[in-house]
Amino acid sequence: ETGVTQTPRHLVMGMTNKKSLKCEQHLGHNAMYWYKQSAKKPLELMFVYSLEERVENNSVPSRFSPECPNSSHLFLHLHTLQPEDSALYLCASSQTDDSGKGTQYFGPGTRLTVL
Amino acid sequence: AQTVTQSQPEMSVQEAETVTLSCTYDTSESDYYLFWYKQPPSRQMILVIRQEAYKQQNATENRFSVNFQKAAKSFSLKISDSQLGDAAMYFCAYRSAAGSGGGADGLTFGKGTHLIIQP
Numbered sequence: 001e002t003g004v005t006q007t008p009r010h011l012v013m014g015m016t017n018k019k020s021l022k023c024e025q026h027l028g029h030n031a032m033y034w035y036k037q038s039a040k041k042p043l044e045l046m047f048v049y050s051l052e053e054r055v056e057n058n059s060v061p062s063r064f065s066p067e068c069p070n071s072s073h074l075f076l077h078l079h080t081l082q083p084e085d086s087a088l089y090l091c092a093s094s095q096t097d098d099s100g101k102g103t104q105y106f107g108p109g110t111r112l113t114v115l
Numbered sequence: 116a117q118t119v120t121q122s123q124p125e126m127s128v129q130e131a132e133t134v135t136l137s138c139t140y141d142t143s144e145s146d147y148y149l150f151w152y153k154q155p156p157s158r159q160m161i162l163v164i165r166q167e168a169y170k171q172q173n174a175t176e177n178r179f180s181v182n183f184q185k186a187a188k189s190f191s192l193k194i195s196d197s198q199l200g201d202a203a204m205y206f207c208a209y210r211s212a213a214g215s216g217g218g219a220d221g222l223t224f225g226k227g228t229h230l231i232i233q234p
Binding site for chain 1: 119150152159161162165206210212219220221222223224225227
């Protein structure tokens with residue numbers, strides 16, 4: 001595998017379910033990100049992890065719970081979601097030093113539908 | 116807070132022609148990065164081109180080039196010799212170079228421009 005991978009690619013869940021999204025980066029980066037892409041809205045930053053420490057939580061509801069066990073893996077745990085949480089969830093990674101020039105590389109996304 | 120504005124929801128161009136996508140941004144910072152990303156129907160977000168604000172020279176990548184006007188806070192993308200594979204959503208994005216994230220700052224995106232290539 002190369003680049004940034006995300007599983008599953010599609011997920012349908014009920015409002016009472018608990019599920020997790022997984023992201024893995026194979027680029028040797030030290031920062032990872034979750035973004036939400038809803039219809040007709042700009043991409044919204046949700047969480048940022050740098051060196052496995054959360055550095056930003058963009059006022060995201062507590063029904064979304066991130067986890068970063070190491071610099072290559074990032075999870076987004078979901079529970080008691082609402083239909084308005086249906087969206088494309090994108091993971092990205094970057095290198096925090098100047099060698100990365102601030103560039104973030106994205107995974108293919110998980111299309112989440114909450115019934 | 117920074118904002119990014121893409122005023123063209125949709126653009127159409129004939130194959131082999133040139134098209135320019137507009138982007139303006141608002142910031143009080145002097146050091147930052149600007150990006151254009153492409154999102155085809157597969158939804159994979161692909162980096163097209165990057166510009167560092169301290170560099171006066173406009174970035175180019177093959178058929179893609181930017182017109183970076185720092186004083187005007189404008190960052191347009193020019194696609195030359197348009198090809199059918201260029202059809203996608205194009206997003207302009209901003210990232211602080213000296214934010215509070217220690218190098219792990221999030222991107223601020225515009226709403227995107229849907230580019231249609233006419234054969």
